[in-house]
Amino acid sequence: MTRTVAFNIIQLLFVIGFAPLYSGVLSRFKENVQSKRGPSILQPYRDLWKLFHKDEVVSQETTWIFRFTPYLVFVIPLFVTTLIPVLTDYPLAFAFMGDMLAGGFFLAFAGFFAALAAVDTGNPYGPMGASRTRMVGFLAEPVFMIVFFTVSFVAQSTIPYIVQQKWVASAAAFFSPAHILLLIAFLMLILAEGGKIPVDNPSGHFELAMIDESKGLEYSGRGAALMKWGGQMKFLVLTCIFLNVLVAPWGLAHGTGVADVLLAAPQILFKILLFAIVLVMIETSLSKLRLFRISEFLGAAFIISVAAMVTSIFPGG
Amino acid sequence: MPSSIPHALNTLCAGLILISAFAMVATRQVQGVTRFFVAQSILLATSCFLLAYSQHSTDLFALGLITIGAKVVTIPWVLRRLLPADFYERREITQGINIPTSLLLALLLAIFAEFLMSPIVDAAHNPVIALNLPIGLACLLIGAYSLVARREAIPQLIGILAMENGTFFAGIAIAPQLPIIAELAIAVDVALIAVVVGLLTRTIRETLGTTEAASLGELKEEAAK
Numbered sequence: 001m002t003r004t005v006a007f008n009i010i011q012l013l014f015v016i017g018f019a020p021l022y023s024g025v026l027s028r029f030k031e032n033v034q035s036k037r038g039p040s041i042l043q044p045y046r047d048l049w050k051l052f053h054k055d056e057v058v059s060q061e062t063t064w065i066f067r068f069t070p071y072l073v074f075v076i077p078l079f080v081t082t083l084i085p086v087l088t089d090y091p092l093a094f095a096f097m098g099d100m101l102a103g104g105f106f107l108a109f110a111g112f113f114a115a116l117a118a119v120d121t122g123n124p125y126g127p128m129g130a131s132r133t134r135m136v137g138f139l140a141e142p143v144f145m146i147v148f149f150t151v152s153f154v155a156q157s158t159i160p161y162i163v164q165q166k167w168v169a170s171a172a173a174f175f176s177p178a179h180i181l182l183l184i185a186f187l188m189l190i191l192a193e194g195g196k197i198p199v200d201n202p203s204g205h206f207e208l209a210m211i212d213e214s215k216g217l218e219y220s221g222r223g224a225a226l227m228k229w230g231g232q233m234k235f236l237v238l239t240c241i242f243l244n245v246l247v248a249p250w251g252l253a254h255g256t257g258v259a260d261v262l263l264a265a266p267q268i269l270f271k272i273l274l275f276a277i278v279l280v281m282i283e284t285s286l287s288k289l290r291l292f293r294i295s296e297f298l299g300a301a302f303i304i305s306v307a308a309m310v311t312s313i314f315p316g317g
Numbered sequence: 318m319p320s321s322i323p324h325a326l327n328t329l330c331a332g333l334i335l336i337s338a339f340a341m342v343a344t345r346q347v348q349g350v351t352r353f354f355v356a357q358s359i360l361l362a363t364s365c366f367l368l369a370y371s372q373h374s375t376d377l378f379a380l381g382l383i384t385i386g387a388k389v390v391t392i393p394w395v396l397r398r399l400l401p402a403d404f405y406e407r408r409e410i411t412q413g414i415n416i417p418t419s420l421l422l423a424l425l426l427a428i429f430a431e432f433l434m435s436p437i438v439d440a441a442h443n444p445v446i447a448l449n450l451p452i453g454l455a456c457l458l459i460g461a462y463s464l465v466a467r468r469e470a471i472p473q474l475i476g477i478l479a480m481e482n483g484t485f486f487a488g489i490a491i492a493p494q495l496p497i498i499a500e501l502a503i504a505v506d507v508a509l510i511a512v513v514v515g516l517l518t519r520t521i522r523e524t525l526g527t528t529e530a531a532s533l534g535e536l537k538e539e540a541a542k
Contacts, residue, residue: 296417
């Protein structure tokens with residue numbers, strides 16, 4: 001028991017430690033693909049360091065929600081981390097405390113508070129960004145649910161540790177239409193939830209066009225650092241759910257030794273690196289959708305996820 | 318057979334064929350629709366080769382070659398030669414039914430196909446039939462739907478060809494020994510349809526300046542004068 005708790009803590013440290021690196025690698029790759037040199041992959045760490053050492057300014061008009069939200073945004077991805085396989089392919093201490101649905105609820109909870117905090121400031125751009133994020137959020141919600149339903153149909157469970165074993169049971173299961181459709185639907189979801197390019201431009205600095213970024217405009221100093229770090233961790237957690245639970249549990253630690261778990265970390269990082277390359281290819285080959293086309297994009301994700309569910313229910317899927 | 322690698326790759330093709338059928342419904346640009354059609358045809362040919370390999374059938378291998386020759390090379394080339402370039406850059410903006418609704422209807426058709434085929438699949442006890450038959454039927458229905466819902470001539474033509482793809486995908490599973498002559502006939506037929514529709518579209522466009530099916534009502538008035 002103490003051992004699995006220790007592994008859980010290693011997973012948490014993995015997510016806390018490598019989330020900025022992941023975002024640094026992504027932005028560096030993207031610049032490189034566009035034949036620019038780009039910032040160092042360690043730049044997000046420097047940004048966080050800088051922000052933590054700056055003074056924080058909080059408007060007098062704001063309420064406790066504004067002060068409370070950065071901590072929540074930072075902590076929620078860590079809660080989700082305890083529920084999902086990040087480094088090990090066997091359940092850890094808190095694995096059965098909640099299923100994938102609980103993870104979805106947790107992330108939605110953080111999103112809800114982030115939106116409230118954006119409205120709280122009274123800055124005109126904040127509520128606009130918040131309402132847009134909510135729009136993307138409620139369009140993404142059905143896709144999330146159908147993906148979970150499909151998974152529970154196929155694996156008879158929504159506990160991530162059990163789900164991940166189903167896909168690699170046989171080659172036919174891995175390549176089954178249900179699995180492929182599910183992956184594409186969830187990939188589209190990650191793009192939408194992570195504020196990536198067909199839906200949102202993460203490197204845009206124009207407030208009117210922002211979706212995800214404008215929620216954090218009013219934060220400074222430590223609050224901004226926590227919001228930023230929390231966002232990076234959320235994206236890493238979503239990537240881990242995608243790669244470890246839905247794609248395949250390759251590279252996760254089998255053994256119960258500390259060395260096994262520590263050795264799994266570079267393998268998972270390698271997997272994430274490959275995913276980052278795919279993500280950069282998607283981001284550079286597509287253009288940002290107009291706001292009202294986002295519903296179409298997520299509508300397509302919904303259709304694909306329902307098709308996945310249908311092919312998994314009926315025989316032959 | 319069920320756990321072998323060719324079968325696993327065939328299931329991958331099946332999933333991607335279904336996705337490309339949805340993508341053809343969701344795409345606005347004529348160019349994009351054509352590209353997805355070519356991708357679907359390549360997947361279909363791959364599926365043919367895989368089944369030919371696992372069932373040791375030369376007919377299926379030949380069918381895969383015919384598919385590549387007719388649908389991946391000839392038809393796009395013919396359409397490209399017959400129609401001017403601006404045709405391909407066009408976006409279809411006026412649609413009878415908008416894209417999200419179209420996608421939902423396509424989804425309903427796919428569910429219907431799965432539902433319709435489930436008793437046959439249950440009776441067949443063959444994993445290839447269980448996989449190809451519902452998805453092939455779904456592609457056929459979705460192709461038929463886009464034939465009805467699209468307003469531009471080329472996406473309508475692609476709708477016919479996608480129906481044909483769906484039929485083939487179901488067909489290679491149920492009748493792997495289909496005589497090669499029938500397959501050749503179908504392939505030539507399809508290419509001929511492409512030529513005829515392409516020529517017609519070109520003529521219509523030269524006379525009227527548009528190929529939107531909705532505004533072709535004027536053809537009749539011209540005849541009446």
